[in-house]
Structure formats: structure tokens, C-alpha cells
Amino acid sequence: MFLNGILLSLADIDKGLLLEQVLRVIACVIIGGAIGYEREIKAKPAGFVTFILVCVGSCIIAILQENLFLANPEHMDRSRIIAQVVSGIGFLGAGTILYQRGAVKGITTAAMLWLVAALGIMVGSGGTLNYIIAAITAVVVLPTVIISRRFGEKISTGRRIYKIRILFEENCEKELFEFFATSGVTIRKSYFVNKIREGKKELKESYIYLSLPKGMTLNELLEKLSAYNEIYEVSEA
Incomplete structure (x- = not known):
């Protein structure tokens, strides 16, 4: 009985929307992995897997919000659940920030976690414009972080x-x-x-x-x- 109900529900699913949502999740795996890899090779507290999970998790929340809205558009606020991701990611980011011997470490990693969550929400929310902005952001941010880590201190102090x-x-x-x-x-x-x-x-x-x-x-x-x-x-x- 239960299985029959599932099969009937699957028959009513918009196959095009399902495929698009699956592709959104895959895109978030790629985006989160690309940014997380840079943190991983630097042995930061949050690395490859963490960034993928944050990006995909944010994407899933955005997809859930979309599906709930489509099922009941009159009584659903499209931004309510997503807003909790934006505030909640701060707790995860705070866990990567350490204070050691007068030096604060992990702020860049925390900021990148917040960014990855935002990218996950953008991709998960769908829309061509969101896809383009998320892709451009990922392409611009990753090399910027790598370059700034390599040359930022040298520029700021004048010496390597x-x-x-x-x-x-x-x-x-x-x-x-x-x-x-x-x-x-x-x-x-x-x-x-x-x-x-x-x-x-x-x-x-x-x-x-x-x-x-x-x-x-x-x-x-x-x-x-x-x-x-x-x-x-x-x-x-």
C-alpha cells in the first residue's frame, strides 16, 4: 500500500523540475568541492568535505523551500526557511575561528563557509540568472583567495x-x-x-x-x- 502510494506520487512528479533540481545538487558538489579543496590543501579546520556538505545542504534547503511553495503557494513564505540557513551558518563558521597567542585564525575559512552557503542557496533556488551569478562568483573568488594568500602579506608589509x-x-x-x-x-x-x-x-x-x-x-x-x-x-x- 505504502509502495503503491510512492509509485503514484512519482508518476505525478514534474520530471523536468526533478532533473533540474538534481543538477543543482551536482553543481553545488562541484562548487563546494572546488572552494573546499583550496582550504583542504592548507590544512584548515573546514576543508573539502565540509564545504561540499555546507553547499549541498544549503541547496537542499532552498529546493525544499521551492517545493513547499509550489505545493502550497498561498500559505508559504519563499524566504522563511532560507533565512535560517543564513543565520545558522554563523555557528559553524564560529567553530573555525581560533585565537592563538595574539593571532586570530580561521576568519577566511569562516567567511568562505558563509559564501559557500550563499552559493548553495542561489543554485538551489534555481533560475538562469542565479546560476550565472553563482558560477561567476565561484570562478572569481577562488583565484582571488589563492592570489591574496600568496601575495597579500608581501604587499601589505613590503617584504616577503x-x-x-x-x-x-x-x-x-x-x-x-x-x-x-x-x-x-x-x-x-x-x-x-x-x-x-x-x-x-x-x-x-x-x-x-x-x-x-x-x-x-x-x-x-x-x-x-x-x-x-x-x-x-x-x-x-
Whole structure:
């Protein structure tokens, strides 16, 4: 009986609309995956799968809203359910923002999650104009994020910023930063990653963002740091 009811309902479905809605979901998988891949390769809290789920989820909500409206147009507000996506995505985005040692991280990822949700809503809502705007937005935003990550800090500071990973004895941290200061190296930010015990010694693993003085190369700096007995590992990250 139940199966017969489903079969009868399927017979009444607008096949053209069904196909279009399925294609919307597939388009959101592609859009969410493309933007999420850039976050994934940078090991961000929200990556490939998360962005696909957010984009497709927003699309499904928009499709649900459309179907409910088509079934009962007189008593349905076309924007009511979608509005909850716009406000609700903020909670997911907030989970990607971290405050570490004076530096706020994850804001770009949170903003991109919000954008992907908006793109999912646009595609899920249907309409040629929405498709075109969503496609253009995805095509423009992705390279913009990649380029800004690569050149943004260099443009803003006038000097290239390097990231190094360093493993050193904890008791020599003060001397390490004194070395940077006397060498003309500018520390942009640093954050602690891990503590490792090596025999009786406590080793500290950190990532440091820095700018070099004119005339100094990164290899020269790494060689100078490697000469210290208290520094166990140092490399570009």
C-alpha cells in the first residue's frame, strides 16, 4: 500500500523540475568541492568535505523551500526557511575561528563557509540568472583567495614573510629571539605547537612567521640557526 502510494506520487512528479533540481545538487558538489579543496590543501579546520556538505545542504534547503511553495503557494513564505540557513551558518563558521597567542585564525575559512552557503542557496533556488551569478562568483573568488594568500602579506608589509618550523631547547627561547633582533629579522608572529622531552631536556616546537633584512636569504638564516647546539631542527614550513 505504502509502495503503491510512492509509485503514484512519482508518476505525478514534474520530471523536468526533478532533473533540474538534481543538477543543482551536482553543481553545488562541484562548487563546494572546488572552494573546499583550496582550504583542504592548507590544512584548515573546514576543508573539502565540509564545504561540499555546507553547499549541498544549503541547496537542499532552498529546493525544499521551492517545493513547499509550489505545493502550497498561498500559505508559504519563499524566504522563511532560507533565512535560517543564513543565520545558522554563523555557528559553524564560529567553530573555525581560533585565537592563538595574539593571532586570530580561521576568519577566511569562516567567511568562505558563509559564501559557500550563499552559493548553495542561489543554485538551489534555481533560475538562469542565479546560476550565472553563482558560477561567476565561484570562478572569481577562488583565484582571488589563492592570489591574496600568496601575495597579500608581501604587499601589505613590503617584504616577503616566511614561515619556519623550529625545534629548540625551551630554556634558550630568550636567546633565540635576541638573535633574531640583533640579526635584523622581524618576527611577525609565532605560536607554540608541541613540547617534546628528549632525555632530561624539554624541547619546544614552534612556527614563526618572519621577514628578513635586505641582503639576507632564508637559507642563510637557516644555516645560522642550525649552528646552535640548542636548536635541534629548523626548516621552512
